Amino acid sequence: MNRDDPDDDSPRRAHTGRRRNEDARRAILDAVLVLLAESGGAPVTIDTIARAAGVGKQTIYRWWPSKGAVLLEALTGLAGDVVSPPEADTLRADLSSFVAATFRGARAESTASVLRSLVREAARDPHAADLVRTFTASRRDALRALLTRHPNELAPGADLDLIVDQLYGLFWYRFLLEHRPLSGEAATALAEALAGQAGTPPSGPR
Template sequence: MAENASTRAHTGSRRNEAARAAILTAAAELLAEHGSSGVTVDRIAAHAGVGRQTIYRWWPSKDAVLLDALVHSAEQAVAIPDTGTLRGNLEVFLGETFAAARTERNRRALIAAVIAAQDDANLEQALREFLARRRTALAEVIEQSRSRAEIPGTAPAELVVEQAFGVLWYRILFQPNALHAEGAAELARALTTQLSAV
């Protein structure tokens, strides 16, 4: 009997994770297609094939779902690398970030979130938290190199993080065709030089 109960619990866990993934995917797709104002919990539930009570079991609001969808998408696509060198890590991190932002669904979702955040304080806060998490991830990449004494302690990590995401967002908004691996590698080289030259 205990073995059967354990098996049922494991299967339920897989179902829960599958439902959560479906909800996050649905939220990202709807945000990209309709913008925040066109997304409701009911629409997310219908698109994901779940009941709305399933969504409220894990998230308190639509904005919380949208934020989690953006975070999930970014963190699935871009992990913190460890190639052994700053330049290598930056090339991987920026390359994967550019690649994730280049997909039409993700790019449209990010732009839609920025536009909607101008008139929605809750979504603005959610977007700020999302962006802060991505900045923290890149800062961690730089700190790994500082801890290895690969770059000096005075290296301007915060400024470099801002520059990296400044380039990313400029290209998301105005030059999506420049979100390619070569551009990411070029940016990685420039930022490595800046961090190492102090």
Template sequence: MGGMTGERRLGRPRSEGTRTAILTAALEELESGGYAALTIDGIARRAGCGKQTIYRWWPSKADVVLEALLERAETTIEIPDEGSLSDDLLAFLTATFRQRGQRPTLVGLMAQALLDPVFATAFKEKFLFRRRAALRVVLERAAARGELAEGADLELLMDVVYGVLWYRLLLDHAPLDEPAAERLAALIVRATR
């Protein structure tokens, strides 16, 4: 055991293939069975590695999934600069709502965050707050162009946007599609005038 830390440091770059296999396996397991049925066992089996390998790098299945999500190309946040708040918001919300295919994953991570305060911190900082920061850039640019009413409450506006997103993700009672993005963008623009 004595040499473990040294081996681990060396082993990490060498086993990039294993790491990628684990992250891919986690997403595939999610697609096939959903978050509740996801287990470290299942991920390990699909990735062709031992459970210990996974636990060495991630404390829980939620952490594996979060990292897999962050690595996925479509999670990169494009910050549009179309020249007006309505165009920027529409581009931002359309791109954000396109991630509705990740609904089972996102709902599972939110459920985990509600149960696990340590994971909640990671989820907020690495995922939720990064998205919020991107939307803040859109709103601050609009403010700099003079498009927002004096004293507009940016925090509340961001809560409205992500409130709608998460409410619809969690309840699945109404669509997250392009028309929804258009209506929400229009609502925010009206609220800022």
């Protein structure tokens, strides 16, 4: 992500000249988070970020390749919050808490603004689009891992990819279109429906 330094942490290499200003880096990422949270999804420009961080634009582009990259790095910290699925003893319980946590995260205005801005950026910046792909893939992996944590509860022919995409599909669909809320009730209903799809049902899978 940086220019040519092999490692920021090991000052082993002979390096004359001024070093990277860590305060500036923090100020930039903090400013991004603040501006994104305040913007409510409205576009946040590079100039605004630089201004808010009290930093020159070049200082941003010296360390990040594009605006989308900055947004993503700022977002990375937030991602961890939603993941952490508590290991429950049934698939249904695990799934339910996962969906609930995901929906809850999107209801937090600060998180929602960041996600919305990231999506908007991805529609324009191919670099940001790649990062969104990486991000969403990691979320799918997390969900898939959760599902396979209860192998004995899974129906033999259960199509996990289909289930995962139904969950995140509905999530993003509602999140972006806002035609219907990502409520706790919806989370429960979705988790129930998908658990029924994945798990060995009372009688048969279909």
